[in-house]
Amino acid sequence: MIMCARIVVGIAITLSVGSAPLPQSQQLSWASVIEEAPDERVIVNEEISRRIRATGLPWRVRDKVSDIEMLLVPAGSFLMGASAGESDIGAADQPAHEVTISHPFYVGFTEVTQEQWVRMMRVNPSHFQRGTFQAELSEKREAKIKAMMNDGFTRQEADAAAGVAQVESVDTSDWPVESISLDDLQKYLQKTGLRLPTEAEWEYSCRAGRHESRYGELDAVAWFGANSVERTHSVATKVANPFGLHDTLGNVWEWCSDWYSADYYASCKGTVTDPTGPATGESRVVRGGNWLSLPKTCSATYRIGGSVGRPAYGFRVVRSP
Numbered sequence: 001m002i003m004c005a006r007i008v009v010g011i012a013i014t015l016s017v018g019s020a021p022l023p024q025s026q027q028l029s030w031a032s033v034i035e036e037a038p039d040e041r042v043i044v045n046e047e048i049s050r051r052i053r054a055t056g057l058p059w060r061v062r063d064k065v066s067d068i069e070m071l072l073v074p075a076g077s078f079l080m081g082a083s084a085g086e087s088d089i090g091a092a093d094q095p096a097h098e099v100t101i102s103h104p105f106y107v108g109f110t111e112v113t114q115e116q117w118v119r120m121m122r123v124n125p126s127h128f129q130r131g132t133f134q135a136e137l138s139e140k141r142e143a144k145i146k147a148m149m150n151d152g153f154t155r156q157e158a159d160a161a162a163g164v165a166q167v168e169s170v171d172t173s174d175w176p177v178e179s180i181s182l183d184d185l186q187k188y189l190q191k192t193g194l195r196l197p198t199e200a201e202w203e204y205s206c207r208a209g210r211h212e213s214r215y216g217e218l219d220a221v222a223w224f225g226a227n228s229v230e231r232t233h234s235v236a237t238k239v240a241n242p243f244g245l246h247d248t249l250g251n252v253w254e255w256c257s258d259w260y261s262a263d264y265y266a267s268c269k270g271t272v273t274d275p276t277g278p279a280t281g282e283s284r285v286v287r288g289g290n291w292l293s294l295p296k297t298c299s300a301t302y303r304i305g306g307s308v309g310r311p312a313y314g315f316r317v318v319r320s321p
Contacts, residue, residue, distance in 0.1 A: 028061060030193065030319065031106075034069065035060040042244040048209055051076065055104045057321055066192040068116055068317060070106040071244050073205050077101070080203050080272075081265050082213070082301040092262040093301040098271040099200050107197065107205050108316040110235035110246045111254060115173035117180075120191050125179045127311035128232045129172045174234045176252045176314040182284070182307070185255065185315065194317040196257040199285045199303070200275045201318060206249065206288065206300040208242035213299035214249060215241040222250025224298045228291040232311075249298050252314030253286040253306065260285045260305030283307040 038049045038059045051074035052059050059072050081096040118124050141162050148158035180188075189195055197205065208215060215221060216239055223233045228250075236246040248254070258277025268275070277285065283305030289298030290312040296302070306313055 028058065030065070031061040031063050031070070033058045033061055039244075042240065043242070045209065045242050048074070048242055052104075057104060060109075061106065063192065063194065063317075063319065066116060066120060066194060066317070068112065068192075068194070069109040070317075070319065071109055072104055073101075073107050073201075073243055074104050075101050076204070076209075077271070078204050078207055078209075079211065080200060091266075093265065093303050095265060095268075097265060097268040099204070099268075099275060100271055100273045101201060101204050102274050104321060105201060106319045106321065107201075107243070107245060108318070109244070111176040111252055111314045111316050113174050113235055114177045117177040117188065120188055121184065124177070125181075125184065125309065126172070126175070126177050127179045128175060130170050133170045172232075174236075175232045176235055176247070178232065178252050178309070178311050178314045180309045180313065180315070182255075182309070184309075189317075192317070194319050196255055196315060197318040198274070198276050199256040199258040199287065200272075202248075202254065202256050202285075202287050202316075203300055205243060205245060206241065208245070210242065213301045215300075218249070218295055218298060222247070222289065222298055223291050224250040224289055224293045224295065225291070226295070230292065232291050232314075247288075248316075249288050249300070250293065251291055252288075253290045253304075253312050254288050255306070255313065255315040256285040256287055258285045259283070260303070281305070286313055 036058045038052050040049065043049045043052065052072055055072065055074055057072055060069065062069050077098060077100040079096050080099040082093045083096045084094065114124050114126050114129060145155070145158040145162050148161060149155060153161070218224060219227055220239045221241070222238055232251055235251065238246060238250070240246045241248055259279070259281025260283045261278045261281060264278055284307070285303055286306040287303060289302065292312060
């Protein structure tokens with residue numbers, strides 16, 4: 001059994017852990033401030049707003065290198081994983097255990113988009129982009145031509161009647177980037193100075209103070225198998241969670257920095273502070289479900305391992321102040 005990393009036993013759960021205010025010059029050498037204080041239209045929970053303000057850090061910022069908008073998540077504690085009887089998936093997300101996130105951190109407002117990726121990497125690896133839809137329309141056009149030829153049209157007549165397959169209206173720049181190799185993902189993080197969230201940071205950010213595994217009705221908060229028409233969608237078009245983060249459920253699975261182990265949670269005893277997962281492994285944790293997910297896998301607790309880039313996998317970035 002893989003032992004849980006950085007276990008601290010006997011720490012009381014703290015709902016409002018803050019840090020002393022820092023001089024503005026020390027806060028944001030890597031980012032520009034968009035909003036100092038939480039927008040009450042976005043952060044409607046007064047306790048969350050108070051905890052954010054207590055950090056002394058600006059709430060909404062933009063990373064200067066990647067141009068990614070990020071929101072501050074305050075430190076705190078939560079119950080990570082699924083309780084007995086709560087999950088019908090299996091043992092990988094059990095048992096539920098207390099976790100403390102000891103420092104505030106910044107999280108991407110959305111999953112990293114194709115435009116944000118191309119800005120740094122120049123090439124778009126995503127399956128769902130303009131070329132994909134052009135190819136699909138071309139395939140349908142060809143099928144139409146063959147059907148017309150079977151009805152007696154010449155190839156020239158059918159070709160003229162079918163018209164041109166065009167997709168000028170399809171703009172996927174704000175769709176999440178996907179199909180990324182782990183090597184290219186690492187290069188992106190090195191270029192930007194950003195990082196992936198730990199699995200604990202990811203679940204803490206997703207739950208946003210809620211005990212439930214979802215922060216709203218699934219159709220309202222996520223693109224998943226029942227509403228996605230089998231593709232990704234523009235980010236931030238579904239309802240945000242209480243921290244103001246969009247698409248933490250659905251659209252694409254999100255890579256975490258932890259190695260995946262199905263029995264890792266079983267080793268977590270007492271309160272765990274800032275866990276980073278197993279020391280080694282064969283695949284990395286991916287979280288949150290995707291555009292093709294069943295409802296039961298599109299939750300804050302469900303966890304699997306991934307090792308190769310797929311159209312179902314994307315990511316969200318994190319940075320410590």
